[in-house]
Amino acid sequence: MEVAPGEHLPHDRPDGDASWLAYGDVLTEQGDVRGELIRMEWRHARSRPADREALRRDVDALVAEHRHRWDAELPDGVTAVTRRYGFATKVAVDWSDDAPALIERALRERFVTALCIAPAAQDDEDYEDWEGELDEDGEPAPPPLVAAGALAGLDLSRLVELDLSYLRIGGPGAEALAASLATGRIRTLDLRYCAMDDAGLAALAASPALGGLRRLHLQRNALTARGMCSLHRFERLVELDLRYNEIGEEGVDALLAAPFIGSVERLLLYRADVSDAGAKKLALDSRIPATLRSYWRSV
Template structure:
């Protein structure tokens, strides 16, 4: 039916789109029946679940294994019971000091090592405070190297956790990496060469300094970046100057840093 919609005129396409919506609504419950009841559907395509969310617990690995048997599920979000809403979490004054974000104690997440991530193309752990031990457990999970989007915002990950992830072949295909508000320094940035296919990188609220900029400009993906999110305070004045004049950066990104 979708192929018919692509080939039809605008009136016919609208009619076919309406038929697709009606069929999706009619059969959605039966399609979702293959998923565990504890799983939340976060994204669909033509009514079929494509992204699911599971709340972390001792039972989570089992639930995730069952959810990933869904025929069209290729994206997973793992969250916690106190999962915050919106980008504002962590920005309040009490979460910060002069050295950057104050990291709460990590949540026990050794069970991540037991996961089979082989079907996934996107993995979202944003606001799940796994810390370095959890990142190291995640690096030990089973995978097939298909994951292209990895969201690790506010995960309390430092250099050792990031090094473990970049060394794992299961994450070698990552193209979009979100590391906002972790505890990454220049050492962690140097490990990002393990993600040679990066096109989008968010390193905001990580104090990487001038040394981190040097490491970033030496990375194999630097010329392919389409988005690079950093703040002046993350890289220092010297770092800003280097980014503004770096021939390795694509022209658009270099021009942006000239205006910062």
């Protein structure tokens, strides 16, 4: 997509009102109604409480009138998940052979900095419930892993948020993903139900693009106590989900030694994940915030 004059301004200061207002003037000159939307949102945020409801109705009406046209700007197969001033900021793509090309096109959009790569339509439930072939025990076999090479070829350097939940990338896929994140500034990474092992987590932890990671979701993977040491690379974590992994007491020891443990705000685990002994350590160790200790004393 061609970059308009002045379009760099919101990228330079994405949360700065002056940047967006200046860009709104550019859009208005080009006849793009999103220039007016920026002005309306700005007025709404600063209006008196008595005026906000009417202004919100005007904003919503403008968005409803033009949303279909804005959605049509995205490539077929790419869905806008969230928008700012009418521009897609987070998009979703279903995984398929065509997904890498679609993702490349989607990330050319002006303000897309968050991406969800979803499993193929038939795999949109937990992979445990996948109704495919049966394994040697007669149980439903999980879907096959995503081809690691396809992940390695993606350029994800502009993203701040990446959601691969329920996409079975496995350990090799996680290592390939780390290669595609050689540069960047990811702050939120969702890898729930990805069939990832300790080696895959170690590869991701070594990626320079994840040094500023704040939120990491690893629910139900194949992680063990050994993998918990890799988490030490993520020094700025404030939210960590490790539910349904075999962490054990040894894994708790590794977590308690992590540099983020004193400032983490959410640490999602179950007693069964860490054992009774591990739960006791979480309840008593003064290195973790008092609110988290209080929770573990109550379970």
